[in-house]
Amino acid sequence: MTVQTLSENVSLKNESRRARWILYFVYLQALFLILTYIVGVWLGTEIHNATITTPDLVVHGILASGFALLSAVVGFLAALENQKRVAISNLALFFITIVAGATGFAYLGNNSSSNQILVTNLSMMTTIGIAMPITGYSLAKISRSASGLKSNEHSSLSSLMTYFALVALSFTVIAGTAVETIALYAFAVVLHVGLAAFTVSLVLGIVILSVLEGSTLDKTGSRSWVPQRVIYSLLGLAAISIAGGDGVITVTVGGVSYVVVMAELTVLIYSFLLLSIEAPLHLNLAFFRRPVSKSALKQQE
C-alpha cells in the first residue's frame, strides 16, 4: 500500500466520521421539529391568551430555538463538508425559522387580533412544512456520505417517492392550519383533504416500490432489498390512515382535542417517512435471501 492510498483511506475515514456527526445533528433537528410542532399545536388549540411567562410557551420557545440552532449547525457543517444543497437548504431554513419566531414575538404583544393569529399560525406552520422535506433530504444525503457512498450517485425510486410524500405531507399541514381561518375555511378543507389523499397514495407507492426494489439485482448480482423500509412505510401508512379517520371525527363531532391527536399522528407519519429514507437498524437478513442463480443474472443482462 502506498503512502498516498494510506492518506486517502485516513481522509475517507475522517470524512465518514464527520458525516456521522452531522447525521446525529439531523436526527436531533428532526426531534426538535417534532416536539416544537406538538407543543405549538397544543398551545394554539388548548391555551388562550398566552403571555411571555406561560410555561408551555417558554418550552415551545426553547424547542423552536433548539431547532433553529440545529438547522444552522447542520447547514454550516454541511458547507464545510462540501454538501452544497444540504448547506443552502438548512441555512435558508434557519433564517425562515427566525422570521417565524419574530411573528411569534409580535403575537405575544397583540394576542387578541385575529389577523395577527392568522399570520403567526401560517408562518409557523409553513416553517414546519418547509422543514419536513429539508430534514428528509439532509438525512438521505448525509447518511449516504456517512456510509461511504458518493453523493452524486442516483437516489433510489423509493427515496424519491419519500421526498414527494414529505412535500405532500407538509402542504397538508399548511392547508390544515388555514382551516382555522373562517375566510379560508371551505377552500382550505378541500385542499387539506385532497393533499392528505395524495400523501396516502404516495406512502402506498413507497411500500410498493420498497417491495419491488427486492426483485431487481444490482451490478454485483445481489438484491438491494431493505425490509426495514417496507416496515417503516407500512407503519407510516397505518398512521396516516388513522389520521384520516381522526379528521373525519373532527369534522363530524368537533372538538380541538382531535386536532392535537391529528398533529401527533402527523409527526408519527413524518418520523416513519424519515426512518424509511435512512432505514436504520439494519438486520443481517442474508440467510433469508435466496442465492441468485446464474440464469437469473443472465436474464437481467
Add this chain to the structure above:
Amino acid sequence: MEREEIGNLGLRGLSLTLRLCYANFLVYLLLYVTGMYINIYVTSGVNTIGISDITNIVHMVLAIVNFAFTFVIMVVGFLYAMRKVALFSLGAVASLVIATVGGMLFLSTGGGRQSGDITLLGGWVMSFLFMLALFLSYYATLKIVRAIRITELVKPTEQRMT
C-alpha cells in the same frame, strides 16, 4: 509553532469559519446598536418596552442569530480538533444564555428603568455578559486567524516536498 492548534479543517474550511466569525461580529454590532437604542431612547425615562415593540423584536432576532453563530463556531471547534476555539466559544455561549435570561427578566418584570431593582438587575446582567461574550468570541476568532496563517505558511513547504 509546536503548540499551535491548526485542527483538521483545512484552509477552505478555516476561511469559511473566519467569515462566519466576521458575520458574527456584525451581528454583535447591530445587537449593541439596537440595545443602546432601547436603553437610551425607549426606556430612558418613564417609558417601558414590551415584547412586541419592533426594536425589541429586531434585538431578539439578532440575539438568536448571534447565539446560533457562536454555537456553530463552538461545534466546529469541537469537531475539528481546535480546542481553544471550542472553549472560548463555549464560554461565549454560556454568557449569552445567562444574558438571555437577564433579558427575559427585564421584559417580564416591567421593561423600564423605573420598573424596580429586579428589572435593573436583568438589564445589568444582559449588558455585562454581552461584553464578556464579545471578548471571548474575539479570542476564538484570533485563534482561527492564527490557524489560517500557519496553514498558509506550511502549505508551500509541503508542496515543495512533493
